[in-house]
Amino acid sequence: xxxxxxxxxxxxxxxxxxxxxxxxxxxxxxxxxxxxxxxxxxxxxxxxxxxxxxxxxxxxxxxxxxxxxxxxxxxxxxxxxxxxxxxxxxxxxxxxxxxxxxxxxxxxxxxxxxxxxxxxxxxxxxxxxxxxxxxxxxxxxxxxxxxxxxxxxxxxxxxxxxxxxxxxxxxxxxxxxxxxxxxxxxxxxxxxxxxxxxxxxxxxxxxxxxxxxxxxxxx
Amino acid sequence: xxxxxxxxxxxxxxxxxxxxxxxxxxxxxxxxxxxxxxxxxxxxxxxxxxxxxxxxxxxxxxxxxxxxxxxxxxxxxxxxxxxxxxxxxxxxxxxxxxxxxxxxxxxxxxxxxxxxxxxxxxxxxxxxxxxxxxxxxxxxxxxxxxxxxxxxxxxxxxxxxxxxxxxxxxxxxxxxxxxxxxxxxxxxxxxxxxxxxxxxxxxxxxxxxxxxxxxxxxxxxxxxxxxxxxxxxxxxxxxxxxxxxxxxxxxxxxxxxxxxxxxxxxxxxxxxxxxxxxxxxxxxxxxxxxxxxxxxxxxxxxxxxxxxxxxxxxxxxxxxxxxxxxxxxxxxxxxxxxxxxxxxxxxxxxxxxxxxxxxxxxxxxxxxxxxxxxxxxxxxxxxxxxxxxxxxxxxxxxxxxxxxxxxxxxxxxxxxxxxxxxxxxxxxxxxxxxxxxxxxxxxxxxxxxxxxxxxxxxxxxxxxxxxxxxxxxxxxxxxxxxxxxxxxxxxxxxxxxxxxxxxxxxxxxxxxxxxxxxxxxxxxxxxxxxxxxxxxxxxxxxxxxxxxxxxxxxxxxxxxxxxxxxxxxxxxxxxxxxxxxxxxxx
Numbered sequence: 001x002x003x004x005x006x007x008x009x010x011x012x013x014x015x016x017x018x019x020x021x022x023x024x025x026x027x028x029x030x031x032x033x034x035x036x037x038x039x040x041x042x043x044x045x046x047x048x049x050x051x052x053x054x055x056x057x058x059x060x061x062x063x064x065x066x067x068x069x070x071x072x073x074x075x076x077x078x079x080x081x082x083x084x085x086x087x088x089x090x091x092x093x094x095x096x097x098x099x100x101x102x103x104x105x106x107x108x109x110x111x112x113x114x115x116x117x118x119x120x121x122x123x124x125x126x127x128x129x130x131x132x133x134x135x136x137x138x139x140x141x142x143x144x145x146x147x148x149x150x151x152x153x154x155x156x157x158x159x160x161x162x163x164x165x166x167x168x169x170x171x172x173x174x175x176x177x178x179x180x181x182x183x184x185x186x187x188x189x190x191x192x193x194x195x196x197x198x199x200x201x202x203x204x205x206x207x208x209x210x211x212x213x214x215x216x217x218x219x
Numbered sequence: 220x221x222x223x224x225x226x227x228x229x230x231x232x233x234x235x236x237x238x239x240x241x242x243x244x245x246x247x248x249x250x251x252x253x254x255x256x257x258x259x260x261x262x263x264x265x266x267x268x269x270x271x272x273x274x275x276x277x278x279x280x281x282x283x284x285x286x287x288x289x290x291x292x293x294x295x296x297x298x299x300x301x302x303x304x305x306x307x308x309x310x311x312x313x314x315x316x317x318x319x320x321x322x323x324x325x326x327x328x329x330x331x332x333x334x335x336x337x338x339x340x341x342x343x344x345x346x347x348x349x350x351x352x353x354x355x356x357x358x359x360x361x362x363x364x365x366x367x368x369x370x371x372x373x374x375x376x377x378x379x380x381x382x383x384x385x386x387x388x389x390x391x392x393x394x395x396x397x398x399x400x401x402x403x404x405x406x407x408x409x410x411x412x413x414x415x416x417x418x419x420x421x422x423x424x425x426x427x428x429x430x431x432x433x434x435x436x437x438x439x440x441x442x443x444x445x446x447x448x449x450x451x452x453x454x455x456x457x458x459x460x461x462x463x464x465x466x467x468x469x470x471x472x473x474x475x476x477x478x479x480x481x482x483x484x485x486x487x488x489x490x491x492x493x494x495x496x497x498x499x500x501x502x503x504x505x506x507x508x509x510x511x512x513x514x515x516x517x518x519x520x521x522x523x524x525x526x527x528x529x530x531x532x533x534x535x536x537x538x539x540x541x542x543x544x545x546x547x548x549x550x551x552x553x554x555x556x557x558x559x560x561x562x563x564x565x566x567x568x569x570x571x572x573x574x575x576x577x578x579x580x581x582x583x584x585x586x587x588x589x590x591x592x593x594x595x596x597x598x599x600x601x602x603x604x605x606x607x608x609x610x611x612x613x614x615x616x617x618x619x620x621x622x623x624x625x626x627x628x629x630x631x632x633x634x635x636x637x638x639x640x641x642x643x644x645x646x647x648x649x650x651x652x653x654x655x656x657x658x659x660x661x662x663x664x665x666x667x668x669x670x671x672x673x674x675x676x677x678x679x680x681x682x683x684x685x686x687x688x689x690x691x692x693x694x695x696x697x698x699x700x701x702x703x704x705x706x707x708x709x710x711x712x713x714x715x716x717x718x719x720x721x722x723x724x725x726x727x728x729x730x731x732x733x734x735x736x737x738x739x740x741x742x743x744x745x746x747x748x749x750x751x752x753x754x755x756x757x758x759x760x761x762x763x764x765x766x767x768x769x770x771x772x773x774x775x776x777x778x779x780x781x782x783x784x785x786x787x788x789x790x791x792x793x794x795x796x797x798x799x800x801x802x803x804x805x
Binding site: 012013015016017033036037041043045047058059062136139141146150 | 524783
C-alpha cells in the first residue's frame, strides 16, 4: 500500500510498491452491502423523525398549545410492538443456534404482532377522531396523526421484508444462511421500536413539556 | 514508456477479485426501458433531466420577455409570470441539477471510476429512476390542471402558497408537494446505492484517498442529500395535510379573501426553517459534484496532478458538514434573535475558507500546467470565473446587515444564478463534452461545441453581471412589471431589455448543444478509448462505450492515485491508475 493506510495518514501520490490487499468476495460484498444500506437508511429515517420531534417541540412553545387528548390504547400497542421485536430476536437466536422451529415461530409471531400493532394504531386514530369531533386544526392532533402515520408506514414497509424472510424460513435450507435476512429484519424492528418508545414517551404519553424543552435546549 | 495494463503476476494474487452477479436482460424492454445497468440508467436520468430542464429554460424566456417588454405578450399575465418563476426555479434546482449530477453523472461514473461492475443494488437503481420519472410526470401534470401549476415561488412559503389568490393554490400546489415527496423517495433509493457502492464495491487498491475527486464530490453530496431531503419531505407532508385535512402546522389564524380561514395557530416560520434546512445543503448538493468533476477536468486538461489532493478532499467534506449549520441566513428578513443572526452569519462566512482553498488549488493546478484549451477545459475555466464572481457576492449576502436591503432585489437573483446556476452548468457542459467520447464512442462536433461555449460564457455574463447593478439600484425580484416607478431611471429598463436579448441568445446556444449531442451520436467521428490520455479507470475499459459489467474478465487493480500526470522521468505524461509500478518504464 502507499505510505500510511488510514484516511488521515495516507499519502495517495505515492504508488504501491507491495502487494495490493485482496478484495471481498462477491457474496461478502452483497451481505455487507445490505447491512450497510439498512444502517444508512435508518440514519436517514432518524433525521426524518428527529425533525418531526423538533418541530413538535418548537410548536409546543407557543402559548396556545393544547396537548392531544390521552389515548390509553397506545400503552397496549406499545406492549404489542415490544413483543413483536422480542419475537424477531428469538427468531434470530434460533437462526444462530440452527433451530428452525424457533426461527419459524419467531417470524410468524412477529408478523402477527406487527399486524396487531398496526390495527391498534388504526383504532387509536378512530378514537382520537371521535374525541376531537373531526376537528384537526389543533396542531398537536395534526402531529399525532402525522407521526403515528409515518411510523405505521415504516412498519408496514418492513412487513414486506419480514414476509420474504418468513417464506424463506419455510423452505428447506440451512438456518445460518437465513441469519443475515433475519438479522436485518430484527435490526429494523428494534430500531422502529426505539423510535416508537421515544415518540410515545415524549409526545403522546402525558405532559412531558419540560423534558422536551430541555431536549430542545430552551431551558 | 511501456505499460502492461494488467500485469497481475508481479503483485496481485489471482482469483481474489470481488465479483457480483450481473443482471442479463432477456427482452428489449429489459435492456432499454427497465434496464438495471447503471450506465443506461444514467442516460435515462440525464435525458429526463435535460428534457424537463428545457421546459424550465423556456419558462425563463417568458419571464425575461415580460420583464423586458411589459404587457407586449398577452399570454403572460401576472399569474402566469409567477407560475413561470416558481416552476423554473424548482425544476432547475431539484429536477435538473440534482438529478443530473447525482442520477446522471453518479450512475455513470461511480461504478466505472471505483472499478465496480455495477451499482450494488441494480434493481433498486432501476426503480429509483422510474420513481424519479413519475415525480417529473407529476410535476409536468401540474401545468395542465385547473388553476395551473403553483405560483408560490420555488420556496413554496405558506401561508400564501395554499391561500386562494395565489396561482395554483388548489391542485397545483398539491401536485408540486406530491412530486417532491415522490422525488425524495426515488432519490433515497438511488442515494443509498451510490453511498454503499462507493464504500463497499471499490476494486482492489482503490482506497478512499485514491478515489478521483469526482467521486468524493458525488459521495459527499449524496450523503448531504440523504440527510437534507427528509426536511423537505416532512414539510411537504405537513403542508399537504394543512391543505387536505385542515390541520394547522404552518397555517396561522388568518383572514383570506375577506373570510376567516379554518386554520388556527400554525407557524409559517416552522416551514421556513424546515425548507432551508434542506434548501441550503441543496446548494452544495449541486455544488460539490461540480467541485469534484471540475477538479478532474482541470487536472486532465492541464496535464498536472491536482494541487493539494488531501486538502481538496477535506474541503469537500468540511463544506458539506458546514452546509447544515448555515440555513437561517436565508431567513434574515423573516426575523430572528440577533444572536442567531450572528451565529448564522459567522458560519456562513466560515464556509468561504474551505471554498476559497479549493479555488486557490484549482488555480495552482493550472499554474505552469500544460494547458490544453479543449472544450471541457474552457468550460472549467469559465466555471472558475463564474464561481469566484458568485462567491464574492455571497460574502455580501452572508452578512446579515448587508443582506437585508439587498434581500428582495435582483442582486440575490444575480448572485445565486452566478454561483449555483451558471457555475454548475459550466461544469455539466464541460463534463458532458469530457465524457462524451466514452459514453457514445464518438467525438462531438468541435465547431458547434466552441460556438456553444463562447455564446454561453459571454452571454451568461451579459445576463447576470448587469443584474447585480439593477439589484443595487433597488429593482425588486418576483415583480410582474416595474414600469411606472419613479426611483428607476430609463437606463434600468434598457438594461433589462438587453439582459433578455442575451438570455434568448444563451438559450439558443443550449439548443445547439443538445443538437450537437444528438447529431454526434450518429454522425460524429469515432473516438478512441482514452482520447484525453486520462488516468482514471473509466478510460481503461476494454470497450468504448463500456459494455455491461464495465471491465473485461477481471476487474482492474489500482496501484496509484488518479493524478499521475507529467510524472518526472517518464516519457508519456500520464500513468493510468491500474498500471503497476514495475510496468512503468522511462
